[in-house]
Amino acid sequence: MAGYIVRRLIMALPVLVGVSLITFILLNVVPGDPVLEMMGKHVDPLTLEKVREQLGLNDPLYVQFGRFLFNALRGDLGKSFKTGQPVTQMIMDTFPTTVKLALSSAFVAIVLGITVGIISAVKQYSFFDHAAMITALAGISAPIFWVAVVAQLVFGLQLKWLPISGYSSPKHMILPAVVLGIRFAASIARYTRSAFLEVIRQDFIRTARAKGLAERAVIFGHALKNAMIPVVTIIGMQISGLLTGSLLTETIFAIPGLGRLSIWALSNRDFPLVQGIVLFTAVVFVIGNLIVDISYAFLDPRVRLQ
Amino acid sequence: MGKRKLLEIKDLTVKFFTEDGTVNAVERVSFDIEKEETLGVVGESGCGKSVTALSVMRLLPSPPAKITSGKILFEGEDLLSKSEAEMRRIRGNLISMVFQEPMTSLNPVFTIGHQISEAIVLHQKLSKKEARERAIEMLRLVGIPNPEKRYWEYPHQLSGGMRQRVMIAMALSCSPKLLIADEPTTALDVTIQAQILDLIERLKEKVGMSVLMITHDLGVIAEMAKRVVVMYAGQVVEESPCEDIFENPLHPYTAGLLKSIPKLEGKKSRLHVIEGNVPNPLNFPSGCRFHPRCFEAKKICGEKMPSLVEVEGNRKVRCFMRGSFPEEVLAIERAGRN
Ligand SMILES: Nc1ncnc2c1ncn2[C@@H]1O[C@H](COP(=O)(O)OP(=O)(O)O)[C@@H](O)[C@H]1O
Ligand SMILES: [Mg+2]
Numbered sequence: 001m002a003g004y005i006v007r008r009l010i011m012a013l014p015v016l017v018g019v020s021l022i023t024f025i026l027l028n029v030v031p032g033d034p035v036l037e038m039m040g041k042h043v044d045p046l047t048l049e050k051v052r053e054q055l056g057l058n059d060p061l062y063v064q065f066g067r068f069l070f071n072a073l074r075g076d077l078g079k080s081f082k083t084g085q086p087v088t089q090m091i092m093d094t095f096p097t098t099v100k101l102a103l104s105s106a107f108v109a110i111v112l113g114i115t116v117g118i119i120s121a122v123k124q125y126s127f128f129d130h131a132a133m134i135t136a137l138a139g140i141s142a143p144i145f146w147v148a149v150v151a152q153l154v155f156g157l158q159l160k161w162l163p164i165s166g167y168s169s170p171k172h173m174i175l176p177a178v179v180l181g182i183r184f185a186a187s188i189a190r191y192t193r194s195a196f197l198e199v200i201r202q203d204f205i206r207t208a209r210a211k212g213l214a215e216r217a218v219i220f221g222h223a224l225k226n227a228m229i230p231v232v233t234i235i236g237m238q239i240s241g242l243l244t245g246s247l248l249t250e251t252i253f254a255i256p257g258l259g260r261l262s263i264w265a266l267s268n269r270d271f272p273l274v275q276g277i278v279l280f281t282a283v284v285f286v287i288g289n290l291i292v293d294i295s296y297a298f299l300d301p302r303v304r305l306q
Numbered sequence: 307m308g309k310r311k312l313l314e315i316k317d318l319t320v321k322f323f324t325e326d327g328t329v330n331a332v333e334r335v336s337f338d339i340e341k342e343e344t345l346g347v348v349g350e351s352g353c354g355k356s357v358t359a360l361s362v363m364r365l366l367p368s369p370p371a372k373i374t375s376g377k378i379l380f381e382g383e384d385l386l387s388k389s390e391a392e393m394r395r396i397r398g399n400l401i402s403m404v405f406q407e408p409m410t411s412l413n414p415v416f417t418i419g420h421q422i423s424e425a426i427v428l429h430q431k432l433s434k435k436e437a438r439e440r441a442i443e444m445l446r447l448v449g450i451p452n453p454e455k456r457y458w459e460y461p462h463q464l465s466g467g468m469r470q471r472v473m474i475a476m477a478l479s480c481s482p483k484l485l486i487a488d489e490p491t492t493a494l495d496v497t498i499q500a501q502i503l504d505l506i507e508r509l510k511e512k513v514g515m516s517v518l519m520i521t522h523d524l525g526v527i528a529e530m531a532k533r534v535v536v537m538y539a540g541q542v543v544e545e546s547p548c549e550d551i552f553e554n555p556l557h558p559y560t561a562g563l564l565k566s567i568p569k570l571e572g573k574k575s576r577l578h579v580i581e582g583n584v585p586n587p588l589n590f591p592s593g594c595r596f597h598p599r600c601f602e603a604k605k606i607c608g609e610k611m612p613s614l615v616e617v618e619g620n621r622k623v624r625c626f627m628r629g630s631f632p633e634e635v636l637a638i639e640r641a642g643r644n
Contacts, residue, residue, distance in 0.1 A: 203411045204413040206365060207476075210398060210403045211476070212393075212397035225416075226413070301417075
């Protein structure tokens with residue numbers, strides 16, 4: 001298993017370089033001068049040139065990119081053009097908040113999604129099933145920002161149950177976590193339901209019943225683990241959705257996380273910060289997928305024993 | 307005599323209520339199994355064998371299945387009036403079942419050892435460790451080499467024949483009184499088939515159980531059973547001692563099945579060897595359900611349903627052309643001929 005993990009991480013290296021390269025190219029082709037953005041419009045050309053020289057922006061592009069990669073390998077992502085702070089520092093300051101948001105919404109999504117999915121499958125075509133699946137469809141189709149605004153209006157402004165923005169108490173986390181989690185809950189519920197219905201028709205479920213097992217043991221002992229195999233894949237595929245979702249959610253709820261930082265970095269043309277965040281996010285993504293694949297192997301011996 | 311009976315199925319009728327209509331899967335089926343007897347049930351695919359077996363286990367999917375009439379007496383008690391909790395104490399414990407599909411009947415994500423132990427822990431109230439020992443003993447008993455190691459393996463690591471042995475080990479782990487073997491060898495190749503049948507035969511003696519051997523292959527019946535029930539289109543059409551049925555089949559359908567047993571050199575040809583198709587259970591033919599395929603059929607066969615009548619003391623047949631039928635039937639037939 002350790003060998004597998006190392007192999008996977010090595011295989012991820014080209015991906016990370018590729019992602020960095022694409023970001024680098026995009027940053028250099030979009031219009032807008034980061035130094036102008038940094039210094040203001042009325043700076044004299046000489047100073048401008050000096051700053052450029054200092055930041056290394058006059059070097060050929062491949063030199064700039066090579067330098068970025070070389071430093072990144074040592075854990076140094078450079079300094080923000082706008083604040084002068086080290087990029088790693090800025091990421092580390094905001095990342096825990098995003099992790100909290102992502103994990104709490106993943107928690108909402110997984111617990112809610114799997115529970116609803118199982119009940120729907122076991123009580124197929126019941127009122128609960130129909131209601132849950134219609135709600136899930138609505139949850140998947142509704143854009144996050146719309147759900148967020150509606151939630152702010154209803155639970156924040158009308159009912160006054162929860163704060164609508166900021167990040168000073170756990171209570172602040174509830175609304176964004178639920179808003180972000182709900183659409184993933186919706187798709188997890190739908191996948192769990194169909195995976196369960198598929199599993200429950202299998203011959204080995206009949207065998208389990210023929211053994212004299214109670215229905216509860218059949219469902220949670222024999223069906224659940226099998227049904228989770230496809231669901232884990234779906235959860236894995238949604239990690240990226242969770243990351244982009246946090247971008248929107250953090251902005252709408254004014255949460256000082258990585259998502260909001262990246263939007264700030266982009267709108268200020270803060271090249272090093274954008275580069276750093278993209279690379280860091282890609283690493284998180286790679287690790288997240290690795291965790292999913294490992295849990296997949298944990299669930300399915302056919303994968304584990306290969 | 308009555309005391310020797312282990313299982314008595316009386317007038318069992320099972321229907322499936324589907325979108326396309328009502329499937330009359332099993333109609334007024336009756337037969338008994340004595341203690342320590344092997345009863346064969348034979349018939350083409352779709353004639354209601356599995357549905358009958360699953361009715362005994364009370365494992366029919368319902369909906370759409372519904373047992374609309376009949377009794378299933380096990381040691382004199384009607385299984386159909388038992389609660390789900392009572393049935394759970396019977397399943398896997400007093401009555402076990404081995405299925406046709408060894409490749410898919412085991413749960414892929416659990417070790418075979420776990421799956422066998424599960425039933426033992428459940429019914430015998432043994433500790434996990436004792437159950438493991440018993441499971442390993444069962445694996446050895448069904449002829450799985452190196453059982454201590456195999457215990458920890460997953461189904462995908464075993465061949466079809468080995469998996470069927472595991473199913474048998476699981477079914478017999480609590481020493482049931484009745485084993486229902488629903489086409490246990492159909493999915494296996496011929497050499498493995500014989501081994502599995504031998505195994506069931508040997509373990510039957512050892513455990514002292516009765517076996518309900520379901521198959522579409524009269525060859526299997528010849529090897530295993532003393533008595534055989536022939537089913538056609540959801541009904542019993544003949545019941546005879548094994549030696550009689552091979553020498554002198556009563557029902558034309560049985561005779562057809564006999565002719566379809568492959569010769570030693572012949573390639574194995576399975577279903578539909580009797581001309582014509584198995585009738586559609588949504589809409590059975592009127593009269594005798596076999597008459598469209600029967601070359602002995604008379605006019606009456608398409609008009610009236612023959613009943614199952616006793617002949618020669620120990621045999622039963624559902625055919626106007628066999629057995630003793632009432633005078634009025636003869637009269638109708640005579641009138642028809644004129
Ligand atoms: N779940 C089901 N829904 C509808 N019809 C069914 C179902 N299961 C079995 N049947 C019908 O019941 C009849 C008997 O099936 P079965 O007992 O499985 O036949 P076999 O003798 O091959 O074991 C068939 O006509 C089959 O189509
Ligand atoms: Mg069958």
